[in-house]
Amino acid sequence: MPIENASLILKKMSHAAMRAGRCPSEVKLVAVTKTVGAEAVKKAVDAGLRCFGENRVQEAQKKISDLISEISNSRIEWHLIGHLQKNKAKYAVQLFDVIQTVDSAALAEELNRQAEKAGKIQRILIQVKLSEEEAKHGVSEKELMSLLEEIKGLHNLKLEGLMTMPPYFEDAEKARPYFKRLREIRDEAGREGYSLPELSMGMSGDFEVAIEEGATMVRIGTAIFGERK
Ligand SMILES: *Cc1c(COP(=O)(O)O)cnc(C)c1O
Numbered sequence: 001m002p003i004e005n006a007s008l009i010l011k012k013m014s015h016a017a018m019r020a021g022r023c024p025s026e027v028k029l030v031a032v033t034k035t036v037g038a039e040a041v042k043k044a045v046d047a048g049l050r051c052f053g054e055n056r057v058q059e060a061q062k063k064i065s066d067l068i069s070e071i072s073n074s075r076i077e078w079h080l081i082g083h084l085q086k087n088k089a090k091y092a093v094q095l096f097d098v099i100q101t102v103d104s105a106a107l108a109e110e111l112n113r114q115a116e117k118a119g120k121i122q123r124i125l126i127q128v129k130l131s132e133e134e135a136k137h138g139v140s141e142k143e144l145m146s147l148l149e150e151i152k153g154l155h156n157l158k159l160e161g162l163m164t165m166p167p168y169f170e171d172a173e174k175a176r177p178y179f180k181r182l183r184e185i186r187d188e189a190g191r192e193g194y195s196l197p198e199l200s201m202g203m204s205g206d207f208e209v210a211i212e213e214g215a216t217m218v219r220i221g222t223a224i225f226g227e228r229k
Helices: 002-019 038-046 057-068 086-095 105-118 141-152 172-191 207-212
Strands: 028-032 051-054 077-080 098-102 122-128 157-164 198-200 217-220
Touching (some): 105 157, 172 198, 207 217
16 A cells, blocks of 8 residues: 555654664655556545655646646645656746756756746756766766856756666665765765755665665655556
């Protein structure tokens, strides 16, 4: 049952935070609902979850509009956690409270333009790619500083932090160096004057390790809703 799963996850999140000497309330659960139907999301809302992650604009568009009448009284937060193409920026700005996957100056500029048109301050994270995997998106460590500089001038964006997705490992401990590195990069950027409080890292298989290394958001799908088809 998704709801029992979610309470167990929340408990494990608290324990991981306390192990690391952190306050459990510093870590937010982003329930990843890609491929999960609107009915199941509705149940998750009824059970108290308030923050959801989707990876595709089109799927989110349909789901959010199916849900909107049902849950209008609850304050739901939607996060985009999948790669965003520039030509969908307009829709992403309409749909998402936070866009976690900004990975180029061109995309940031387009989001800023669309947010300005919509009269919105768009909250974003920068996706950082810490591995060499071809299939993964994100800016490299080397490119990060110039993107930070660029975004500083885009006044309809509010940059809140960094996101990363390490390679998949059977053993979660192997992901630890990636989580640690993202935190270090954040701290280094801090010394250059960039405040990046949010670290979105950790998924079903490795969220406890990510929290021990400083995650403020974990993105969890399978461990709540079951295997995706
Ligand atoms: C699917 C997805 C997740 C959730 O993965 P699970 O292993 O199902 O918890 C987290 N982050 C991103 C970017 C994803 O695409």
